[in-house]
Amino acid sequence: MKSTPESPLTMDDLGVGQASRVRGVSADCPGNVSRRLRDLGLLPGTSVEMVRRAPLGSPTVFAVRGYLLCLRSDQSRCVLVEGPVGQ
Amino acid sequence: MSSCHDAGSGPVAATEELPRIALVGSPNAGKTTIFNALTGLRAKTGNYPGVTVVRREGIARLPSGDVIVDDFPGTYSLDPVSPDEQVVADALSGELSGTQVPTAILAVVDATTIERSLILVAQVLRLGLPTCVVVTMVDELDARHGRLDLSRLSAVLGVPVVGVVATKLDRSDRLMDLLAQARDWPVASVPIPSDPEDLSAWLDSVLERVDHCRPGGHPWTDRIDRVLLHPAAGVVTFFAVMIFFFQVIFTWAVPLQDLVSSGFDWLGSWVDEYVTWPPLAGLLSDGVIAGVGTVLQFLPQIILLFLMISFLENVGYMARAALVMDRVMAKAGLEGRAFVSLLSSYACAVPGIMSTRTIPSSKDRIATILVAPLMTCSARLPIYTLLIATFVPNSTVWGPLRLQGLVLFGLYLLGTTSALVIAAIFKRTVLKGETLPFYMEIPPYRVPGPRLVLVQCWDSARYFVRKAGTIILGTSIILWALLHLPVVTPPPELNEQQAASYQMEQSVAGSAGRAIEPVFAPLGFTWEVNVALIGSLSAREVFVSTLGQIEAAQNDSDVSIGEALRAQTLPDGSPAYPPATVAAILIFFVFALQCMSTVAVMRRETNSWRWPAIAWGYMFVLAWVGGAVAHAVTQALT
Numbered sequence: 001m002k003s004t005p006e007s008p009l010t011m012d013d014l015g016v017g018q019a020s021r022v023r024g025v026s027a028d029c030p031g032n033v034s035r036r037l038r039d040l041g042l043l044p045g046t047s048v049e050m051v052r053r054a055p056l057g058s059p060t061v062f063a064v065r066g067y068l069l070c071l072r073s074d075q076s077r078c079v080l081v082e083g084p085v086g087q
Numbered sequence: 088m089s090s091c092h093d094a095g096s097g098p099v100a101a102t103e104e105l106p107r108i109a110l111v112g113s114p115n116a117g118k119t120t121i122f123n124a125l126t127g128l129r130a131k132t133g134n135y136p137g138v139t140v141v142r143r144e145g146i147a148r149l150p151s152g153d154v155i156v157d158d159f160p161g162t163y164s165l166d167p168v169s170p171d172e173q174v175v176a177d178a179l180s181g182e183l184s185g186t187q188v189p190t191a192i193l194a195v196v197d198a199t200t201i202e203r204s205l206i207l208v209a210q211v212l213r214l215g216l217p218t219c220v221v222v223t224m225v226d227e228l229d230a231r232h233g234r235l236d237l238s239r240l241s242a243v244l245g246v247p248v249v250g251v252v253a254t255k256l257d258r259s260d261r262l263m264d265l266l267a268q269a270r271d272w273p274v275a276s277v278p279i280p281s282d283p284e285d286l287s288a289w290l291d292s293v294l295e296r297v298d299h300c301r302p303g304g305h306p307w308t309d310r311i312d313r314v315l316l317h318p319a320a321g322v323v324t325f326f327a328v329m330i331f332f333f334q335v336i337f338t339w340a341v342p343l344q345d346l347v348s349s350g351f352d353w354l355g356s357w358v359d360e361y362v363t364w365p366p367l368a369g370l371l372s373d374g375v376i377a378g379v380g381t382v383l384q385f386l387p388q389i390i391l392l393f394l395m396i397s398f399l400e401n402v403g404y405m406a407r408a409a410l411v412m413d414r415v416m417a418k419a420g421l422e423g424r425a426f427v428s429l430l431s432s433y434a435c436a437v438p439g440i441m442s443t444r445t446i447p448s449s450k451d452r453i454a455t456i457l458v459a460p461l462m463t464c465s466a467r468l469p470i471y472t473l474l475i476a477t478f479v480p481n482s483t484v485w486g487p488l489r490l491q492g493l494v495l496f497g498l499y500l501l502g503t504t505s506a507l508v509i510a511a512i513f514k515r516t517v518l519k520g521e522t523l524p525f526y527m528e529i530p531p532y533r534v535p536g537p538r539l540v541l542v543q544c545w546d547s548a549r550y551f552v553r554k555a556g557t558i559i560l561g562t563s564i565i566l567w568a569l570l571h572l573p574v575v576t577p578p579p580e581l582n583e584q585q586a587a588s589y590q591m592e593q594s595v596a597g598s599a600g601r602a603i604e605p606v607f608a609p610l611g612f613t614w615e616v617n618v619a620l621i622g623s624l625s626a627r628e629v630f631v632s633t634l635g636q637i638e639a640a641q642n643d644s645d646v647s648i649g650e651a652l653r654a655q656t657l658p659d660g661s662p663a664y665p666p667a668t669v670a671a672i673l674i675f676f677v678f679a680l681q682c683m684s685t686v687a688v689m690r691r692e693t694n695s696w697r698w699p700a701i702a703w704g705y706m707f708v709l710a711w712v713g714g715a716v717a718h719a720v721t722q723a724l725t
Contacts, residue, residue, distance in 0.1 A: 024283065032168035033524040039164035039210075040526060041203035043287035052312075055321035056414040059423075061529060065202035066301045068529040070410055072417070075524045 009083060011042075011062065011076040014050035020081040022046045029078035041065040042079050106269045107155040107187060108147075109179060111211055112195030113204060114161035114445065115530040117223035117253035120539050121195060122158045124256040125266075128542065130158075134694040135178060136185050139449045140171045141692060142178075150258070151267035157189060160444065163203075165210040169523055171449050180214060191217040191269040198228040198235055198250065199302050199531075205290055208244070209279040217272035218246045219265055225250040227533070233302025240297040245275040254536030305531035308403075312529075315407050325411050328404075332395065332433075343387035351380030370567055373639065377632040378563025382555040385465055385628075389551050390544065392434035392465070397543040400427070400442075401535030409527060419507040420514030422446070422525050425455040429506060432462035436685045438547035440692055448523040454513045456689055457702050460680050461506040463499045466627040470676050471495060473631055477649035478669045501677050505709070554626055554684045562625040566633055569596035570618070570640075588641040596621075610675065610714040611668035611722075613657070620675075627681045667722040671714040679710035 014020060024044050025034040041064050042048070049063040059070040112118040122130070126145025133142050143158040160175060167173040174183060181188025194211045196204035201222070211218060222237060241248035249261050256262070265272075280286050314320050355372045362368040399405050408430070409423030416426050424446050432439030436459045443459075446452045472495075481491045575593045577586035591597050592614065599621065600614035607617055615637045623630035631648075638651035646654075655663040680686070680703045689699040 035166050036164065036168050036524055036526065038283050038286075039166060039206055041206065043283050043290070045284075045287050045291075052316055053318075054410050054413060055316060055318045055325075056411065058414045058417070059410065059525065059527070061316075061410070065200070067200040067203060070413075070527050070529060072413070072525045075526060 008080050011048060011050070011071070011079040011081055012060070012073050014048070014062075014081070014084060016050055016052060018084040019047060019049035020084045022048060023080040023082055026078050026080055033075060033078055037075065037079060040069060041067075048079075048081065105153055105155050106190040107157055108266065108269050109157045109159055109189035109192045110195060111159050111165075111179070111192055111207075112161065113163050113197070113200075113207060113528070115528055116161070116195050116197040116200075116204070118158065118161060118195040120253040120536055121221065121223070121251075121256060122156060123539060123542050124253070125156050128545075132691070134691070135174045135183070137694070138171050138174045139452055139693050140174060141444050147266065149263060149267050154266060154269065162207070163528075164207060165214075169447065169449065171447075189216060191219065191272050193266075193269075194218060194220045196220060196222055198222045198224045199231065199233060201235060201299065202290070202294060202301065205293060206286070209286070209289075212244065212246070212275040212277065213279060215274055217269065217274055219269070219272045220244065220246060220248045221262055222248060222250045223253045226252045227305075227531075228302050231302035231305060232300075234298055234300035236298040240293075243277070243293055243296055245277050246273055254539070308531040311532060312407070315404075316410065321411060325408065328408075329430075332392075332430075343391075344384050347387060348380065348384040351376055351384065354380075366571070369571070370564065373636045374563045374567030375560065377635060378566075378629060379555055379560050381469060381632045382466075382551075382559050382626070382628045385468075386548075386551065386555070388465060389435060390548050393438060393544040393547045394540065396431050396434065396438065397540045397547075398535060400543075401533075401539055403530045403532045406527065406529050410529065413525070413527075416507075417525075419511040421451055421455060421510055422448075423527065425451060425510075428455050429459060429462050429503075432459040432464060435464050435466070435547065435551060436460045436462065436682070437550045437688050440685070440688050441547065443692065450514065450518040450520050451523075453693060453698060454510045454518050456692060457513060457698065457705075458506040458510045460682065460685050460702065460706065461502050461509065461678065463502040463677070464627075464682075466682065467498075467676055469628055469631045471498060471673065473649065474669055474673060477652055478664065478666065498673060498677055501674075505678070509705075550684050550688065554682075558683050559626045559629060562622055562629050563632060566596060566618075566622045566629070567636065569599075570594050570633075570636065584641050584643070591637055591640060607711075607714075609718060610671040610711070611665070611718050612671065613655075613663050613668070615663075616668075616672060623681045625681075625683050627676065630676075630681075665722075666725050667718045670721040671718040674717040675710045675714040677710070678706050678713050680706040 008023075008026070009020070010026070011020075011022075022042050022044055025037055025042065029037075046065060051061040051063050051068065053060050054070070059072045060076060061068055061070045062076070063069075110118055110122055122143070122145070125147035130143050130145035133144075134140065135142050140160055145156055145158075147154045147156050159179065162172065162175070165176050165179065167176045177183040178186045179189065179192070192211055192214065194208050196208060208220060220240070222235070222240075225235075228235060237248045237250050247265055249265060251260055251262055280289050315324050355376045358368055358371045358376065362371060399408075405427045409427050411423075412426040413423030416422050425443070428439045428442045428446070430439075431442050439459045439462065440456050443452045443455050446455060475491050475494055479491050479494050481489050484490050484493055570591050572595055573593075575590060577589040581589055592601070596618045597614060600618035603617050603621075604612070604614060607620075612620070615634060618637065619630045619633040622633045634652075635648045638646075638648050638655075642651045652664050653662075657663050686699045686703065689702060690696055693699070
């Protein structure tokens with residue numbers, strides 16, 4: 001998967017076991033959501049790994065800064081990431 | 088002394104001498120464990136003015152003197168994204184009228200998640216108040232081969248940093264000494280950036296300077312989650328846990344229940360033998376013992392359920408349950424954590440409603456509180472089991488499935504489905520509004536400290552016991568009196584049973600029951616049911632004991648209440664309880680809010696009378712309409 005200016009890669013695009021680094025929070029994201037995502041540790045340069053999806057498909061569990069954070073698609077789509085590293 | 092029925096929301100009246108320490112930290116950091124260790128059962132629960140956020144405060148008795156501990160709601164950030172959080176942030180900075188700025192702040196952080204928690208610590212330090220940082224789970228950090236130099240952290244931040252194992256906190260901990268000197272805690276002067284890129288760099292540099300090494304994965308957590316959260320095995324295990332939950336309600340607690348029940352039967356026969364004055368004997372055995380006994384026999388079951396819920400919550404399982412159910416709850420406009428609250432309400436709506444404190448969105452919180460009583464709580468079981476056993480034939484439907492069990496299951500299903508549907512309706516209409524982002528931390532599985540589990544269990548059980556000791560006792564006595572007064576002389580041609588029946592019909596309660604007959608006529612309710620219904624508005628269990636009282640007086644003593652109900656006829660000779668009436672009673676109980684304890688908790692948790700009133704109102708309408716429909720449909724089918 002490659003991140004392009006037209007379709008930037010987000011946390012939501014990560015597959016199970018894929019890791020990447022946060023580039024930042026999307027500008028389309030509402031202010032309160034982006035502030036909360038940053039305070040949850042999703043800062044530029046932070047590495048994130050997609051651990052698993054919930055049994056019914058949503059939300060998704062990510063490993064961030066040493067803890068497990070689950071987000072729905074609406075929120076994980078707000079976080080821009082670099083091209084993924086490894087599987 | 089602790090009190091759970093505080094009408095006001097004001098803080099403990101602080102004198103100049105008592106320092107006020109604010110406990111701030113994220114959920115799952117062990118903050119509540121520390122709060123309980125410091126304040127024991129001396130905590131008071133109230134509200135912040137104008138919002139549904141609950142505030143807890145208590146007194147810590149330290150050797151050096153008392154200290155007020157203010158337990159702030161668990162939060163990941165002091166930068167508010169909702170009106171509720173704004174109020175809490177204002178309270179911390181002293182900008183909230185009616186509250187004082189804290190003397191000092193104790194920031195509670197989990198050693199294993201320090202990479203994130205430092206963000207909150209930075210925000211706390213920016214408040215410019217005397218601060219101390221307590222780092223919990225230091226034993227777990229060590230066991231998972233992580234590393235964190237607390238003294239270097241203290242040097243970098245400029246405030247005292249102490250490590251604890253929250254579940255093993257005692258008087259000798261250095262934390263206690265530090266708490267005694269709260270006024271002398273330094274105010275940090277380290278400038279901490281707020282721009283995300285700079286903050287990220289600051290965090291990296293701090294973590295390096297304190298020799299931080301991220302702990303390895305929690306050994307069991309990953310293994311267990313691979314099963315519990317597996318797409319197929321996860322859902323299966325989930326239902327297995329639910330079934331286990333219900334097994335406890337229905338089967339395992341029964342021996343204890345029977346024990347308590349026979350204890351009360353013995354008490355009743357003791358009264359019959361030794362209390363010679365008939366009115367007093369009647370009051371004691373029919374009013375007090377029957378009324379209170381009906382409730383207390385469920386106490387073992389209730390305590391068992393509360394213990395289980397508290398344990399599952401603190402071990403970390405409930406977060407997984409919320410994770411599994413989030414997608415379903417989202418369709419109802421709610422979220423996974425609301426499911427956990429509704430699940431707890433199967434035992435009793437009171438702890439279920441209290442557990443909504445973990446839901447960040449106040450609209451979600453209120454919606455969940457409004458529908459929690461629809462979840463079939465254990466107080467409905469005496470009514471359901473009596474009516475089903477008496478009136479529903481135990482015929483085989485298919486294989487091992489029998490009609491009685493199916494009807495009971497159907498009632499549970501009706502309660503649960505209507506809760507979700509009505510929550511969805513509320514969230515689309517009255518409670519519509521900007522939705523908060525959904526996020527949830529999944530903590531590692533941890534063995535909970537026994538004190539925490541017991542304190543939370545007692546927090547809920549105390550409502551139940553208080554309900555039995557006051558509301559139900561009071562209602563039973565009053566009802567008994569109203570059923571036997573005024574004393575009238577029955578016409579001489581009536582036999583003993585008919586005379587007793589006549590006395591009850593002419594009593595205050597009986598007259599009231601007959602007076603409201605028009606209201607419940609479409610549901611087919613007799614005056615006896617009406618009287619029992621009025622009594623049960625205080626607590627559902629009163630229905631069975633009241634109906635029992637009335638039937639017992641009108642029949643021979645060896646006739647059981649079930650037989651009495653089946654045999655009873657109306658003046659025109661037709662049965663008093665045809666299937667249509669029974670169906671109406673059952674459906675009425677599915678929906679109606681008949682519990683003063685629940686109303687009281689709703690009022691406290693939403694900080695107003697508006698929501699309990701709305702809840703009571705809509706549920707009464709639903710109950711009446713549902714009962715009328717059930718009556719009409721059943722009558723047409725039979």
